[in-house]
Amino acid sequence: MLDIDLSEFKCPQFFVQFKWHLLQADKAEGTIRFHHLGEQDISDIVRYLTLHNYHYYSQVTSQPFIEVSIKHV
Structure with a gap:
């Protein structure tokens, strides 16, 4: 699993960094976890994840994250 910390970014860099890392992870199969505030x-x-049919899980606790599964069919 790849862990990416997006907590230091503000809009629009927050989304840009998310998308860049997601596209990089899309080249391989696995899971990527995006940590945020x-x-x-x-x-x-x-x-974006819903529109592009990604399977994801979002957890909003003291350390929130979004976990995305990258699976090539």
């Missing part, structure tokens, strides 16, 4: 708006990320 609770106050960061992840709605664009969720919309």
